[in-house]
Amino acid sequence: MLLVLLMAAGLWGIGYLAGVSRSARVVSVSVLLIGVILAQLVLPDGHPLRQATGGSAALWLMLAGFAALAVGYGQVVKALRSRATAEPEQDMPKPQGTFSETELDRYARHIVLRELGGPGQKRLKQARVLVIGAGGLGAPALQYLAAAGVGTIGVIDDDVVENANLQRQVIHRDADIGIPKVFSAQQAMEAQNPNVVVRPYHRRLSPDIAIELFQDFDLILDGTDNFDTRYLANRTAVALGKPLISGALSQWEGQLSVFDPANGGPCYQCIFPEAPAAGLAPSCAEAGVIGPLPGVVGSMMAVEAIKVITGAGQALRGEMLIYDALYGESRKITLSQNPDCPICAGSHP
16 A cells, blocks of 8 residues: 555656646546556455555555545635635625726826826726717717716717718718717717716607606716707706706817806806807808818817816816817907806806
């Protein structure tokens, strides 16, 4: 019996020194043990090989049983340990605001900014932003909000991608023609940053859904091109105390502002009490628009959203930024609340 144990130890040691895997060494020792048991069972009593290996199979069978139990127990413990370490990473949802190594690398240029840092990036991850319109202004705003790591982005639009959109609405591709804009935008944002949650709403913003929809978000971006929707968005945002970032375009000129009466600024209707007469504010389809202009203004809207969410710098509350692309000029004008505004009068803190 001692001879067999020495042979098993030798096989194990030689395999270890040769760099043989643990499982292969276990197999080699198991083959030796099985051979000894077979010799005890097959060879006649008194055979020299049986005598040299203990003379009885009972002892080896007991040893094999104990070894099998030990190996089985080790496998069970290994499996339980593997599950215990894998579940928090793969199966359990990560706590809101924690970052993977990939995210830390992705947002490194934000994190090193003194005005943002880790706390600012965490606020972005926890933020919920709704963008109204996935067209000229919504396209760049959505792209940069997703790239910046805004945790949940909603987008509402009832339109589909058309060939004429592709001159300026760069979130959509030629292959997306005929697809609802919200789904085309969702695909682009998720492909760009799989760490964000995109909630598409393929329908028009209407009074019967506005309150319920806005309640799910912290901040609203209005990139629409009609006054009915702008007034509805403003009315709903004021009623819920949500900041509203609004942009507009025409030919070579764009403008944007942050309307936030709850924090000391006017609302949209303070500045534009009523819609202009027909023909005074033609749409982009009627008057035309230079292709990169929506990208400039939509990106500015995304910057204002990041500032509002993180508290960095000074957002355009009570100010309107006007950009003239034809002459490369920009200017700001001060906006004041209308004390008789039917929407926000009395909304100031």
